[in-house]
Amino acid sequence: MPPQVKRRERAILRANYAAWQTTLVEKYGERCANCGSAKSLTLDHVLPIARGGRSTLENLQLLCGACNRIKGKLRVDCRQLAQPKSTGDKL
Numbered sequence: 001m002p003p004q005v006k007r008r009e010r011a012i013l014r015a016n017y018a019a020w021q022t023t024l025v026e027k028y029g030e031r032c033a034n035c036g037s038a039k040s041l042t043l044d045h046v047l048p049i050a051r052g053g054r055s056t057l058e059n060l061q062l063l064c065g066a067c068n069r070i071k072g073k074l075r076v077d078c079r080q081l082a083q084p085k086s087t088g089d090k091l
């Protein structure tokens, strides 16, 4: 991927960071999608920019600092593990 595209995707992420983090916290809770920790949560690209991933809400997940470091540039989608918060509907 050309450097200017990477820069653009990082800029898009920075511009929307707070709003997207709020959206993901509302949807999944304030916790890491992998381990459930609430420590130093960061937005992580499910498919990294370096591998052609884009800065869209659909390609982002909340990861704690530790899990983000472990994940590196691998493609790991932890969101299946993080169930969206119950809406309170009864079965």
Ligand SMILES: [Zn+2]
Pocket (backbone or CB within 6 Å): 032, 033, 034, 035, 036, 037, 063, 064, 065, 066, 067, 068
């Ligand atoms: Zn974690």
